[in-house]
Amino acid sequence: MTDKVKDISAIVPQSEYDALIGRIDNLWTQAKNRAVEAVNTELLDANWRTGQYIVEFEQKGKIRAEYGKFLITRLAKDLTVRRGRGFSRSNLIYMRKFYLCFPKGETVSHLLTWSHYFELLKCEDSMEMQFYFQEA
Template identity: 35%
Template sequence: MGKDIVTNDNDINDLFLKVVDLVTQARERVATTVNIAEVYTKFHIGQYIVEYEQKGETRAEYGKAVLKELSKRLTDRLGNGWSYPYLRQIRQFYLVYGNLINSVHQIEEDKNDNRCLSNPASTFTLSWSHYLILMRIENPDARSFYEIECAEQQWSVRQLSRQVGSSLYERLALSRNKAEVMRLAREGQRIEKPSDIIKNPITLEFLGLKPDAAYSESKLENAIINKMQQFLLEL
């Protein structure tokens, strides 16, 4: 009978953590690659659709008929997931980002003596779900801001949706304290002391104050007193 081999608990734990970390990193790289490949593919599908439409009639009815027929054929060949509304989203994605990508490539051509990047996916760094939110933003400057911040801050789809819904870009454009607005965007509204409660945007709106600026305690106090006086007078 051989002796049982005794392993050092710390050593095996260190090995375990290294393997887990390696596998986790590999999965993240694969997921990122898949996300970018998905966006890249849909960008070019949208490009094909728009170019096909431009060769034919320009009426909206024609484009609708094209997408419906394409949806039917793709579903028959590739299975579910190619509905008419979905193809409309893909088409819209190219219409929003097509000019931007083409202009970026033109700049690269000028910089590299007509040697341009052959893959626009180098411009896309987010998932398709992120771009579904971004392409609904009409202001190009606002869209660019959210896209950059989303990549740098690694916002999830839910976080991006919340920041767009809270008009972060517009609040930054109006605010005199941009650092504070960005802190709120990253951390949210933290209630650490009683005075923080009355600085809540909803409370400020009730007091008739703009939530895009910083206020002193005395100014907040005066606003509350004035609001109470007005309320008592109305009673």
């Protein structure tokens, strides 16, 4: 920008400039919201599919009783080494439960976050969980 044009208000009315700022600000707010929604959708899908993979692996096991209690612990250690945080034994148990409670992926509402589902999955009673799911 040259020294001749130091103040935009000398050329453009303030109201027009304010409208431009508002439009750009709104654009970036909407983009950020869509990005957050996309990330949430992908995280929910990954958590659901992780649970699905665990359940499918368990169901194919011939001697499930022998390895079942060790599977989640071993997965937690190995996935944490490979992927970092987020793969604790507790999280994997909840991912497994997520799949078992919502076996049809299309029934998962992307209006809720993983934190919402995590709280819902703490319910021991499936009717109680469904009640809170409907309320949410």
